[in-house]
Amino acid sequence: MGKTLDGFYKNQSVIYKYFLYVISAGLIVFFFPREGKFKYEFQKGKPWQYETxxxxxxxxxxxTEEEIAEEQQNIRDNRVVYYTYDEAIFKEVRSTFETNLRGGLNQGTLTRNQYNRFLGIGTGLLEKVYENGVFSEIPNAGNITLIKANEAKTLGKPFVQDLERAKAFIKTELDQLNLGGASAVLYQTLADVLRPNAYLDQELTQKALDEELSQIxxxxxxxxxxxxxxxxxxxxxxxxxxxxxxxxxxxxxxxWKGDNYYYIILGYAVLVALVLMMLFLFLKKYRAEIYANNKKVTFIFFNVILMVFSTTLVVKTDETYVYVVPLCILPLILKNFFDARLGLFVHVLTILILGFVVPNSFEYIFLQIIAGIVTILTVSELYKRANLFISVGQITLIYIIGYFAFHVIHEGNMLGIEWGTFGIFLLNGMITLFAMPLIYLYEKLFGLVSDVSLLELSDTNSKLLKELANKAPGTFHHSLQVANLSEAAANEIGANAMLVRVGALYHDIGKMNRPTYFTENQTTNVNPHDDLPPKESAKIIIDHVIEGIEMARKYKIPDRVIDFIRTHHGTTLVYYFYKKQLDIDEDVELSDFRYPGPIPFSKETAILMMADSVEAASKSLKSPTYPIIDDFVEKIVQGQIDANQFLNANITFQEIEAVKKVLKKKLTNIYHLRVEYPE
Structure with a gap:
């Protein structure tokens, strides 16, 4: 039992990776839509490449949905609109007309003969007007059905009239009777009593429409x-x-039915497992430092799962909006926290997984890979806000151009372009801008560091750097010089200049505890090492690395910056005190005079080691000249190479030569060397 627990603790990192691998594959397969995959891929306008x-x-x-929608719209445009005829209103209108007319008889304005004649004419006109009803409004529908006395009567537009048309009809009819001055009186009497009696039957109309639609x-x-x-x-x-x-x-x-369900799940699981295995193998072979850090591995897998979940959710809801998912956030974030190669590799693997579930998978994979490449090539220095906007604009443009090209290939012309798709791409770009707050959130959740955080850390007014400037001004000045040298060298070979600059600013903060034991802070001729044995002096010098790491952790400096504190001396010797000890005792333990390491493991940490050693040692130069500086830099860097300090750093000899060239040029500028003119 004890051996089992011991083995578990020794291999807990590997066990966690297995667990993460299984959980990630399971979650991705769980998110997939529950449907099989047709074994043939085809596209409109392209030849069928399989057997007959x-x-x-x-x-x-x-x-198609378009055909069904067109039929539905055609039915709506030609729907039957039902109106209900109100007989009671017609009777009320006729009765009111008779009453008003009798009032004229009683008041003596009408004779009995006029009353009888006007009553007959008016009643006849009202019956004609109300034969098909007076509508509350003229309907727009093509087919109008009037329900009168439980009978349906279809009317054409010419037979449908509202109040205005009814009045116009009555006026025309009266004008033809040649009643003279009495025509206006009779018209006004009829016009005053007219009321609509045909009203829209909304319930019956909708019911009939629904019935027609259901029969499609x-x-x-x-x-x-x-x-x-x-x-x-x-x-x-x-x-x-x-x-x-x-x-x-x-x-x-x-x-997807029956036993096929389990076989399809198994197939998806195998394919997803293969893709995730490729990711693990890539990390193990080419990004060993990331592979060794479970927090970083978890961060990468979390982002992959997040993108798969978002895309499959959109596909299940409405696949039309699949391009709304800002997939380019993935390479953008990974490049920001790690490097471009890893960002693109993870992006491509994620797209391969999504190719199982998205419609038109070839188009999707092509567009997303191209957009991912553009993201990797264009996104740099995110701490400059304009850069993100420019990059997002380029990504959106690539989507639009790609969609336009595929449309022309499929349709053979530019007709029928769905302009709404361009809006989807623009929305994608706007959501991609959310990368900035997302990066900040990831920094807090996973303890990572981005260029934006590096910019904040490079501020020399920060609490820790101000404390360094107050307690160890010589070390602070040395750190600034090293930062300038390192940044210039990093720019020359394409390394992360911002990271190496910040690393240089903080690499010697451990000297604050005992600043006077370091020559750059000694303002008098008194050297405290003169009263100490070489071994103890060497321990004080070496301890500034350990104390710097502890201090950085106290101030919550990110691990990527602390790496520079760990590695800026590698496993080199404190050579001065080592030689001094040899003069006293030839039997010397090298470990007492050697820095604990580790040695540099990146271009940036290697650059800092070279710049730090060169800048510190340059203070001992007397009357420097071009040849002296050249030999001086060559000697220091070659000594580090001979001591195998750059074995783990991914820096080439060509890049080391470029770094040396920059260091020589910068030192020449620092010492203000001029061309020596002949006397």
Whole structure:
């Protein structure tokens, strides 16, 4: 039992990676849509590249969503609108007319003969007007049905009238009767009593519309098993495209049923496991320092799962908006925290996983890979806000150009472009801008450091650097000089200049505890090492590395910066005190005079080691000249190479030569060397 627990603790890092691997694969497969995958890939306008295809099963050819929507719209445009005829209103209007007319008789304005004549004319006109009803408004529909006395009567537009038309009809009829001055009186009497009596029956109209819509057929025909669908080399278009889409939909829905469910899950799991295995192998072989850090590995896998989850959620909801998911955030963030190669590799693997679930997978994979490459090539120095906006603009432009090219290939012309898709790409770009707050959030959650944080750390007014300037001004000045040298060298070979500058500013903070034991802080001729044995002096000098690490942790300096404190002396010797000890005792333990390391493991940490040693040793130069500086830099850097200090750093000899060239040039500028003119 004890051996088992001991083995568990020794291998807990590896066990955690296995656990992360299994959980990640399981989550990704769980997010996948529950449907099978059609075994043929095809696109409109391209030749069928497989063998001649015959229908493997009986299936119906389904109408496209556009065709169904067009039929539905056609029914709505030609729908029957029902109006209800109110007989009671007509009777009230007629009764009111008779009452008003009798009032004129009683008041003596009308004679009995005029009353009888006007009553007959008016009643006849009202019956004509109200025969098809007076509508509250003229309907826009093409088909109008009036429900009168439980009978439906279809009316054409010419037979439909509202109050204005009814009044105009009455006026025309009266003018033809030649009643003279009495015509206006009778018209006014009729106009005053007219009221609408035909009203829209919304419930009946909607019910009839719903019934017509429900009768739309979703299919356009039936294909029997064995029917030729498409021949090899035939272009995918028109009818065969509809049959292929219908077969694909039928096949995928049937494939997921029964025992097939478990086999499909197994297939997805194997493919996802292979992709994630490639990611682990890449990290182990080419990014060993990241692979060894479980927090960083978890961070990478978390982002992959987040992108898969977001995309599959959109696909399940409405696949039209699949490009809304800002997939380019993934390489952008990984490049910001790690490097471009890792960012692009993870991006491509994530796209391969999503290729199982997105529609038009070839188009999707092509566009996303191109967009990812553009992200890697354009995104740099994110602490400059304008850079992110420029990069997002370029990414959005690539999406738009790619979509336009695919549309032209499929349709053979520029007609039918869905301009709304461009809006989706623009929305994608705006969401990608969320990368900045997301980077900040990741820094807090995973303890990582970005260029934005590095910019904050490079501020010499920060609490820790101000304390260094007050307690050890010589060390602070030395750190500034090293930062300038390192930054220039990093720019020369394409390393992370901001990171190496910040590392240089903090690399000697451990000297604050005992500043006078370091020559750059000694303002008098008194050297405290004169009263100490060489071994103790060496321990004080070496301890500034350990104390610097402790101090950095206290002030919550990120690990990427602390790495510079650890490695800036590598495993070199405190040579001065080592030689001094040899003069006293030839039997010397090298470990007492050697820095604990580790040796530099990146271009940036290697640059700092060279710049730190050169700048510190340059203080001992007397009357420096070009040849002296040249030999001086060569000697120091070559000594570090001979001591195997750069074995773990991914820096080439060519890059080391470039760094030396920059250091020589900068030292020449520092000492203000001029060309010596002959006397």
């Amino acid at each position: 295809l015959y229908a493997p099963i009986d299936f119906t050819v389904k109408k 057929s979703l299919t356009r025909g039936h294909v029997s098993k064995g029917t030729l669908i498409i021949a090899k080399g035939e272009v995918v278009e028109a009818d065969n495209l509809k049959m292929l889409n219908s077969l694909k939909e039928e096949f995928e829905s049937e494939l």
